[in-house]
Amino acid sequence: xxxxxxxxxxxxxxxxxxxxxxxxxxxxxxxxxxxxxxxxxxxxxxxxxxxxxxxxxxxxxxxxxxxxxxxxxxxxxxxxxxxxxxxxxxxxxxxxxxxxxxxxxxxxxxxxxxxxxxxxxxxxxxxxxxxxxxxxxxxxxxxxxxxxxxxxxxxxxxxxxxxxxxxxxxxxxxxxxxxxxxxxxxxxxxxxxxxxxxxxxxxxxxxxxxxxxxxxxxxxxxxxxxxxxxxxxxxxxxxxxxxxxxxxxxxxxxxxxxxxxxxxxxx
Numbered sequence: 001x002x003x004x005x006x007x008x009x010x011x012x013x014x015x016x017x018x019x020x021x022x023x024x025x026x027x028x029x030x031x032x033x034x035x036x037x038x039x040x041x042x043x044x045x046x047x048x049x050x051x052x053x054x055x056x057x058x059x060x061x062x063x064x065x066x067x068x069x070x071x072x073x074x075x076x077x078x079x080x081x082x083x084x085x086x087x088x089x090x091x092x093x094x095x096x097x098x099x100x101x102x103x104x105x106x107x108x109x110x111x112x113x114x115x116x117x118x119x120x121x122x123x124x125x126x127x128x129x130x131x132x133x134x135x136x137x138x139x140x141x142x143x144x145x146x147x148x149x150x151x152x153x154x155x156x157x158x159x160x161x162x163x164x165x166x167x168x169x170x171x172x173x174x175x176x177x178x179x180x181x182x183x184x185x186x187x188x189x190x191x192x193x194x195x196x197x198x199x200x201x202x203x204x205x206x207x208x209x210x211x212x213x214x215x216x217x218x219x220x221x222x223x224x225x226x227x228x229x230x231x232x233x234x235x236x237x238x239x240x241x242x243x244x245x246x247x248x249x250x251x252x253x254x255x256x257x258x259x260x261x262x263x264x265x266x267x
Contacts (some may be wrong), residue, residue: 001038001066004059006089011067013059013094016039016046022053024255027099027124029091030058031107033234034172037065037161044236048102051248057094061086063171066163076184079106083113086119095259099252104236105207106172108199109161109186112216116169116189117195124254126198126247129205133185134176141206144174149173198250202231203236209263224250229230258260 003010030045037060044057061082063070075081080156087110089233091099098121103111110128115125131138148154149169159165175181197220199213210227217223226246231238252258 003221004090004093006086006093009062009068011059011062012038012065013057014045016049016055016056018049018055020050020053021055022255025054026055026255027055027096027097028052028251029087029096029101030056031087031101031103031110032058032060033105033107034065034170034176035158036060036104036107039065039161041236044240047240047244048247051244052251054100054251057096057099059090063164063167064162069167070171072167072171074171076175076178076181078175079109079186080113080117083110084117087111087114088118092118097121098123100124100126100254102128102247103130104128104260105131105233106164111157111215112193112197112220113186113189115195116186116193116220117190122195124196124198124250125193126200126250127213127216128200128243129202129233130199130212130216131208132187132190132212134182135208135211137178137209138207139182142173146173146177185213187219188212190216193220193222195222196250196254198226198246199223200226200228200235200243200246202228202233202235204231205233207233213233 001014004013038058045058049056060067100123101111108127111125162168199216201213217225228235228239235243
């Protein structure tokens, strides 16, 4: 693990070499979910690095994992700030050349905002269960998460991965349940994404419907969709082999300069 200072905030970063490096490889930058961190990815980044031949760069956003605290309460544009300011600065600070972004949930939204809202050179964007707008199902599940926080061992389980677990949960839960956040929407950045996008969603996702990735396909210029059966909000946990294969194929086609086939409805 190393530390990178972005505008006075130290972020924890882990860089994982591939066991099978390929010529012309480009780094994969992993962006975690709204309650995630470097450690909560477990072995998935290493598995993807080994499958693609590319280095994996995994970091915890401010307030998560062991990174410095975030400013709370969050504003409704917190993902825009991350995608437009922090992520490009991190890519630049690490000297990453045309990386792929791999984002889950909030991390997927941040990846799309960076790709469509900044001039950061990217090879591609891979998003799993991203949010492009707030749906009723999202709000309902986040309300249920608040109940679980109060009545189960969720606090203790998350506490193994974060320096300040209370701030992590409150920073995520409170803003998603704020009335002003219902208007949050990032569809305006989708048409200006110039790199290829791979968007994956589970058919049983409790935080969003297929409308999320269908809207990405309808608005961004170059999108492949993967719709996963028997899969909830974390495709890399519920369908790790299918997800890893999809990412490997997507990355290889781009690095080899070969147009890839559009993929749908995998199980």
